[in-house]
Amino acid sequence: MCTTCGCGTDHVHIDGVGHALARGAQAPLTGQEQFAPAGNALPEPAIGAAGVHAHGTTAARIVQVERDLLAANDAWARRNRERFAAAGTLCLNLVSSPGSGKTTLLVRTVADLARRRTVAVVEGDQQTSNDADRIRATGVPAVQVNTGKGCHLEAPMVARALDGLPLAAGGVLFIENVGNLVCPALFDLGEAHKVAILSVTEGEDKPLKYPDMFRAADLVLINKVDLLPFLDFDIDLCEANARRVNPRVEVLRVSARSGEGFAAWLGWIERRAGTRRPVPSSGRDEARP
Amino acid sequence: MHEMSLAESIVQIVEDTARANGGGRVSRVLLEVGRLAGVEIEALRFCFDAASRTSLAEGAALDIEEPDGQAWCLPCGESVTFSGLTDACPHCGSYQLQVTGGTQLKVREIEMY
Numbered sequence: 319m320c321t322t323c324g325c326g327t328d329h330v331h332i333d334g335v336g337h338a339l340a341r342g343a344q345a346p347l348t349g350q351e352q353f354a355p356a357g358n359a360l361p362e363p364a365i366g367a368a369g370v371h372a373h374g375t376t377a378a379r380i381v382q383v384e385r386d387l388l389a390a391n392d393a394w395a396r397r398n399r400e401r402f403a404a405a406g407t408l409c410l411n412l413v414s415s416p417g418s419g420k421t422t423l424l425v426r427t428v429a430d431l432a433r434r435r436t437v438a439v440v441e442g443d444q445q446t447s448n449d450a451d452r453i454r455a456t457g458v459p460a461v462q463v464n465t466g467k468g469c470h471l472e473a474p475m476v477a478r479a480l481d482g483l484p485l486a487a488g489g490v491l492f493i494e495n496v497g498n499l500v501c502p503a504l505f506d507l508g509e510a511h512k513v514a515i516l517s518v519t520e521g522e523d524k525p526l527k528y529p530d531m532f533r534a535a536d537l538v539l540i541n542k543v544d545l546l547p548f549l550d551f552d553i554d555l556c557e558a559n560a561r562r563v564n565p566r567v568e569v570l571r572v573s574a575r576s577g578e579g580f581a582a583w584l585g586w587i588e589r590r591a592g593t594r595r596p597v598p599s600s601g602r603d604e605a606r607p
Numbered sequence: 608m609h610e611m612s613l614a615e616s617i618v619q620i621v622e623d624t625a626r627a628n629g630g631g632r633v634s635r636v637l638l639e640v641g642r643l644a645g646v647e648i649e650a651l652r653f654c655f656d657a658a659s660r661t662s663l664a665e666g667a668a669l670d671i672e673e674p675d676g677q678a679w680c681l682p683c684g685e686s687v688t689f690s691g692l693t694d695a696c697p698h699c700g701s702y703q704l705q706v707t708g709g710t711q712l713k714v715r716e717i718e719m720y
Contacts, residue, residue: 378718378719383621383713391616472612501683504645526693529692548614562693565681
């Protein structure tokens with residue numbers, strides 16, 4: 319109700335937890351509130367800003383907006399993509415749950431690729447630079463992005479990280495996203511492909527539980543296959559589940575520990591990476607037009 | 608909780624629009640969030656209330672339209688409606704569905720004084 323004059327409905331209409339909190343200070347809960355499922359009943363439009371409206375003043379007006387919520391991120395992603403294209407660098411965005419072996423897989427991958435190509439890594443984690451340290455130990459440059467409370471990388475974070483990394487023709491830039499199968503699905507970073515990593519110590523039904531991510535990915539790597547003899551993991555069922563949410567997805571079975579399946583994974587990258595230059599350059603300014 | 612990032616985007620878009628239209632208080636925000644957009648509506652509402660404090664959108668009601676997912680079913684050769692990414696085609700049971708709609712995520716309009 320209006321907190322100026324007390325007009326309006328007899329009870330506070332609460333449409334979700336957020337409103338319960340926001341309105342709590344102005345209209346203490348009485349126990350008579352009607353709870354409605356989100357998205358169905360809509361809040362009373364009669365309640366104006368902060369629960370107050372002025373009588374006899376200008377009526378509300380509608381302003382058409384039609385703006386995409388991800389427009390700002392997508393504009394940065396487009397800029398990153400143009401930068402990769404100008405440099406001739408393939409960018410892959412690696413996504414998975416925590417503990418799937420993403421960093422171990424990346425360490426083995428970059429150690430091999432760096433013998434032939436300019437390779438760099440952007441590491442995303444909430445805290446610590448442990449992962450970037452592991453990458454740098456292989457001699458490959460890495461920039462750590464700590465998202466703090468954030469659960470995913472966004473395109474402007476990657477844009478800033480790129481300033482410290484070599485991008486070269488025929489090069490490959492890996493982005494290791496924050497370990498999370500939900501939020502990174504939504505945020506384009508400018509990558510050519512999202513690669514989802516899933517390990518055999520997780521459930522076969524993970525693609526069904528997190529369909530947004532597996533639908534966003536072009537390639538699924540099923541990691542830790544060296545552990546299969548000790549587990550009841552049905553790898554064919556896991557592949558079928560991935561294809562169920564994404565009929566066009568490619569699936570490769572790998573072990574970052576034993577190297578099994580790595581020829582196929584490295585071949586997948588080689589087929590997509592551009593032609594490399596005969597002499598590797600530092601490449602720092604190549605992305606700048 | 609990517610809903611917090613989205614809520615901050617909503618507040619930014621709403622504030623920009625409100626300032627461009629005289630800078631009045633915003634009483635209602637209409638969003639379109641497709642059922643395949645990967646957004647938890649309850650979390651988005653919660654985050655919007657937090658993110659909109661001290662902005663022109665503070666206290667604004669959040670109306671959310673949730674259009675169903677649309678997909679092209681390859682075996683049927685026709686467009687079908689479904690609500691989740693793990694759903695099969697309601698006609699033939701196939702999972703060979705190419706999503707064509709229901710992923711939109713935008714601010715449609717605002718009501719302001």
